[in-house]
Each structure stands twice: as C-alpha cells, then as structure tokens.
Amino acid sequence: MPILGNNTAYVAARAKSRKSSLMDRTRLRQLIQQSPDQLTVAVADSGYRTEIDLYAGHFTGGDLVEAALTHNLQAELSNILGLCNGKVRNLVEIYTGRFRYHNAKVVLRAVLNEVDVKKVSHSILPEESEVNTPWLKMIEESNTLRDAVEQMRRLPFGKALLAIGEDEGIQAYEDTLDRHYFKHSLNELQGSAPEIRILRNHLGDEIDHRNIINILEGHAFGLSAEEISQALIPGGRLIKERNFSQAVGSRENLLDVLRQSNRFDFDGFQQVISTSDEERTLDPVITWLRNRESAQMQRMSYLHPISALPVIHYVSAKIQEIEDLRLIVRGRMAGLSTEVLEAHVL
Amino acid sequence: MALDIKPTRSELINLKRRIKQTKNGYKLLKMKRDGLFHEFRTLLSDMIKAKRELTESYVLAKSRIDLANAIEGGLKVRSAAIANSASPEVEVERRNIMGVVVPSVSGTNLKQAFGERSIGFTGSSPYIDEAADSFGNLIERMVKAAEMEATLKRLLAEIEATKRRVNALEFKVIPELEEARVFIQLRLEEMEREETFRLKRFKNK
Numbered sequence: 001m002p003i004l005g006n007n008t009a010y011v012a013a014r015a016k017s018r019k020s021s022l023m024d025r026t027r028l029r030q031l032i033q034q035s036p037d038q039l040t041v042a043v044a045d046s047g048y049r050t051e052i053d054l055y056a057g058h059f060t061g062g063d064l065v066e067a068a069l070t071h072n073l074q075a076e077l078s079n080i081l082g083l084c085n086g087k088v089r090n091l092v093e094i095y096t097g098r099f100r101y102h103n104a105k106v107v108l109r110a111v112l113n114e115v116d117v118k119k120v121s122h123s124i125l126p127e128e129s130e131v132n133t134p135w136l137k138m139i140e141e142s143n144t145l146r147d148a149v150e151q152m153r154r155l156p157f158g159k160a161l162l163a164i165g166e167d168e169g170i171q172a173y174e175d176t177l178d179r180h181y182f183k184h185s186l187n188e189l190q191g192s193a194p195e196i197r198i199l200r201n202h203l204g205d206e207i208d209h210r211n212i213i214n215i216l217e218g219h220a221f222g223l224s225a226e227e228i229s230q231a232l233i234p235g236g237r238l239i240k241e242r243n244f245s246q247a248v249g250s251r252e253n254l255l256d257v258l259r260q261s262n263r264f265d266f267d268g269f270q271q272v273i274s275t276s277d278e279e280r281t282l283d284p285v286i287t288w289l290r291n292r293e294s295a296q297m298q299r300m301s302y303l304h305p306i307s308a309l310p311v312i313h314y315v316s317a318k319i320q321e322i323e324d325l326r327l328i329v330r331g332r333m334a335g336l337s338t339e340v341l342e343a344h345v346l
Numbered sequence: 347m348a349l350d351i352k353p354t355r356s357e358l359i360n361l362k363r364r365i366k367q368t369k370n371g372y373k374l375l376k377m378k379r380d381g382l383f384h385e386f387r388t389l390l391s392d393m394i395k396a397k398r399e400l401t402e403s404y405v406l407a408k409s410r411i412d413l414a415n416a417i418e419g420g421l422k423v424r425s426a427a428i429a430n431s432a433s434p435e436v437e438v439e440r441r442n443i444m445g446v447v448v449p450s451v452s453g454t455n456l457k458q459a460f461g462e463r464s465i466g467f468t469g470s471s472p473y474i475d476e477a478a479d480s481f482g483n484l485i486e487r488m489v490k491a492a493e494m495e496a497t498l499k500r501l502l503a504e505i506e507a508t509k510r511r512v513n514a515l516e517f518k519v520i521p522e523l524e525e526a527r528v529f530i531q532l533r534l535e536e537m538e539r540e541e542t543f544r545l546k547r548f549k550n551k
Contacts, residue, residue, distance in 0.1 A: 174466025
C-alpha cells in the first residue's frame with residue numbers, strides 16, 4: 001500500500017461539505033409526490049442538468065435519468081478519488097473499486113452471447129461516459145470469453161479470472177469476480193488502525209448480508225446445500241466459513257447460526273422473514289439488510305471524523321442518493337405506489 | 347312441397363332405408379354435439395382458471411420487473427438480460443378431440459431453472475432473479491392459455507357446425523323424408539284400392 005502523503009483532514013472536510021449538499025429525506029419525499037413528467041426536470045434541477053443534457057439525444061424517460069445519474073456518480077467518484085492522497089486514497093479506492101466488477105460482468109456476458117457493441121453502448125454502458133470506453137473496447141476486440149479475460153489481465157481481478165479453467169462457464173467467472181472483490185479488499189485492509197478495522201468489519205457485514213440473501217434465495221429456488229455453499233463468500237462476521245455447511249442446510253439452520261450472534265437483531269430479522277414468507281419475495285429481507293448496512297455506515301462516519309471513514313460515508317451516501325433518485329423515477333414511471341417507493345427510499 | 351318422387355314400392359324401401367340411416371346419423375351427430383359441448387364446458391372452466399392465473403402471473407411479473415428496474419436499475423436488468431442467449435420457442439402439433447383437429451402447443455426454453463442461468467449466483471440480484479422466474483412462469487402460462495384458447499375456438503366452431511347439421515336433420519331432412527314416405531305409402535295404398543275397385547268392376551261385367 002504506497003503512501004504518498006496523507007491529506008485526510010482536507011478530504012474528510014470536503015466530503016462532509018459535499019455530503020451536506022446531498023438531497024435530504026424531505027426533498028426525496030417531495031420528488032415521490034411528483035408526476036413522472038415533472039421528475040426528469042426535477043432531477044435535472046437537483047444538480048444533474050449537465051448529464052441530463054448530455055444523454056438527452058440518446059435516451060428518454062427513465063433510461064435518460066438513470067444514464068445521467070450513473071454518469072454523475074462515475075464523475076463524482078473519480079473526482080473524490082482525485083482529491084485523496086496516500087492512505088486515505090487507498091481506503092476510499094477499496095470502497096469505490098466495486099463498480100468496475102459489474103462492468104467486467106457486462107463485458108463477459110456481451111462477448112459470450114455475441115451482443116453487438118453498439119447495442120451495449122446504447123443500452124448498458126453508454127459511450128458518452130469515458131469510464132465505459134475501455135470496457136466497450138474490450139467487447140469490440142474479443143471474440144471469446146477467454147479473449148475478454150485476456151484483455152482484463154491487467155485489472156486487479158485479471159489473475160483470478162485467468163486462473164479459471166478454460167472449459168468453465170460464465171457463472172464461474174462471475175462468481176470469481178464477486179468473491180475477488182471482497183477477498184482483495186479484505187487483504188488490502190490489514191493493520192490495526194481503527195479506520196481499517198471498522199472498514200474491515202463493514203465489509204464483513206456486507207459479506208454476511210450477501211451470504212444471508214444467497215442462502216435464502218438458494219432455498220427459495222430449490223438449490224441443494226452444496227450449490228448454495230459454493231456461492232457463499234468467506235470473510236463474514238456473523239456466518240464464519242466454518243459454519244457454512246451448517247448455515248446452508250436449511251433456513252432454520254441459518255437462523256440458528258444468526259441467533260448465536262449478539263451483534264445481530266435476531267427478532268427484527270425473524271419478523272422480516274415472516275413478512276417475506278407472506279409476500280413470497282425476498283424484498284423485505286433485502287430492504288431490512290440494506291437499512292442495517294446504511295445505519296452501520298452512518299455510525300461508522302461519526303466514530304473517526306478525521307479519517308477515510310467520512311469520505312467513504314459520503315461516497316455511500318452519494319450512491320444512496322443516486323439509487324433513491326433512480327428508484328423514484330423508475331418507480332413513478334412504472335406506476336409503483338407511493339407506499340412502495342417510500343418503503344424502499346426512506 | 348312438390349314431391350318429385352316415384353310412388354313405387356322399391357322407392358318406399360329405399361326411402362325407409364334412407365330414413366333409418368339419417369336417423370342414425372342424426373343420433374350420432376347429436377351425441378357428437380353433446381360430447382363436444384361437454385368437452386367445451388370442461389375446457390372452459392379450465393380456461394377461465396388458466397386466464398385468471400395468467401392475469402395474476404402477469405401482474406406479479408410486471409410488479410417484479412418494475413421493482414427490479416427501480417431498485418437495481420434498468421442498466422443492470424438489461425445486462426442480466428443479455429446473459430440469456432436461449433430464447434423461448436414453441437412447437438405446434440395437432441391432436442384430435444372427437445374428430446376435431448386442435449393444436450397441441452409445447453415449448454422449449456420457456457423457463458430456465460435457477461441453476462441453469464448464464465449468470466453467476468454469488469453476486470446476483472434477487473430482484474432480477476425473482477422477476478426472471480416470474481416471467482418464466484408467465485410464458486409457460488401464456489403458452490398453455492394460447493393452446494386452450496385455440497382449442498376452445500375450434501371446438502366452438504365445430505359445435506356450431508354440428509348444431510346446424512343436427513338442426514337441419516331434425517327439422518328439415520328427416521321431416522321431408524318422412525313426408526315422402528307417407529306420400530308414397532298413401533299413393534301405394536290408393537293405387538291398391540284403385541286396382542281392387544277396377545278388378546271388382548271387371549268381374550261384375
């Protein structure tokens with residue numbers, strides 16, 4: 001981890017300042033009440049005008065707003081990373097690095113199914129964003145999955161992808177990508193400094209949430225314990241790797257494992273599990289886990305004000321704003337009820 | 347009705363045979379009509395159930411894809427969509443219900459099992475997975491409902507045609523033949539009486 005000189009205090013102050021300009025709940029509630037026609041203008045007026053104008057020639061409706069929001073997020077992430085130096089940059093980069101993994105998956109899927117690069121650039125990775133250019137180039141220059149993996153060899157996950165057998169399907173590549181992010185990040189977060197420990201714990205919680213969702217989803221879709229076990233990510237704090245075989249056995253076994261932890265609101269979780277059973281969807285569980293994650297992130301930012309944590313909290317809040325706006329716009333345009341939107345946004 | 351028939355004994359025998367055959371045909375057609383109608387009613391209740399399930403599946407699939415689009419984003423949903431290279435295909439064959447040729451629709455790749463999808467499981471989105479599963483169910487139900495609807499339409503057309511034939515036999519063909527039979531019988535009896543009278547007159551002379 002190279003240290004080029006820290007500017008933690010400066011970046012933390014900038015991040016706090018930027019965070020204060022993000023939309024608050026009142027503003028989001030106001031947006032939920034607006035009609036679909038008004039929403040694009042309202043989003044543009046909320047600081048996304050440049051991006052909306054940039055994409056207006058290619059997209060309309062929800063696609064336009066989503067492309068503009070994604071572009072804005074990418075620009076903001078590279079901007080905030082540009083402000084960071086040394087240790088703080090490395091820590092923030094660990095958090096922001098997760099977005100490139102999705103782009104890698106898009107490339108693999110497009111190459112495998114011979115999807116035209118124009119189609120991808122017009123619908124999934126807009127060419128207007130410079131961040132997408134190398135990914136689109138990879139699609140254009142690759143004929144096989146292996147070609148695409150070769151092109152990714154210089155990326156942090158390149159070696160992990162190259163290590164996969166040539167006869168493996170795309171699922172193996174995607175699962176490796178998902179596992180690699182957490183493994184790579186946890187490896188980077190070595191040390192006993194409080195901010196590193198807190199961020200490591202946060203990633204551990206993210207892993208736990210992912211594993212809980214995978215176990216529940218696997219059971220809902222009738223997968224075997226072995227198949228579910230293969231999809232789990234090591235490094236969690238609630239479900240340790242040694243407990244994987246027990247946790248995947250059945251839903252009751254998972255609950256037994258979770259019950260043992262005093263860091264987990266087991267009663268609250270059991271309640272959302274019941275709701276999930278009634279509604280026959282994992283939505284209540286995912287929403288509950290996301291809220292838990294968000295609350296942890298909020299707490300984390302106050303613990304060490306002069307550290308990378310407020311910056312990471314700002315990045316997370318910015319992502320949340322983008323996701324909330326996308327949810328409101330897409331949801332309103334699709335005719336989702338105000339109650340559904342409020343339950344997911346607030 | 348002007349009867350253009352020869353009042354002969356052989357014609358009467360032919361006519362009686364035709365009446366018997368027509369009545370047999372009439373009975374068979376009536377049984378076919380009743381059978382088709384029974385089949386139609388059974389299928390109709392299944393169809394009503396299938397339509398209701400189809401509507402429910404559509405509403406569920408639509409709400410799930412809307413939620414997936416809203417929460418995960420349209421870009422992520424589309425990226426999951428391009429991973430699926432197998433498009434659904436349907437094959438239409440013929441089968442026979444009481445002489446009526448109806449379609450039998452079977453499909454391939456209508457719904458992919460969770461483990462057979464071309465995307466990883468570790469980082470997959472349950473919203474997208476649930477939406478994909480709902481759409482798989484929807485397509486299966488659409489194919490089933492389409493087959494039932496086409497079968498019902500064919501059955502209904504056949505019932506109509508059979509009903510027309512039964513009515514034509516019952517109210518036109520059989521009464522006409524009966525009338526002709528009565529006419530020939532009366533004519534033959536009259537000819538017989540004339541012959542008897544003529545013989546009596548000849549004997550008296």
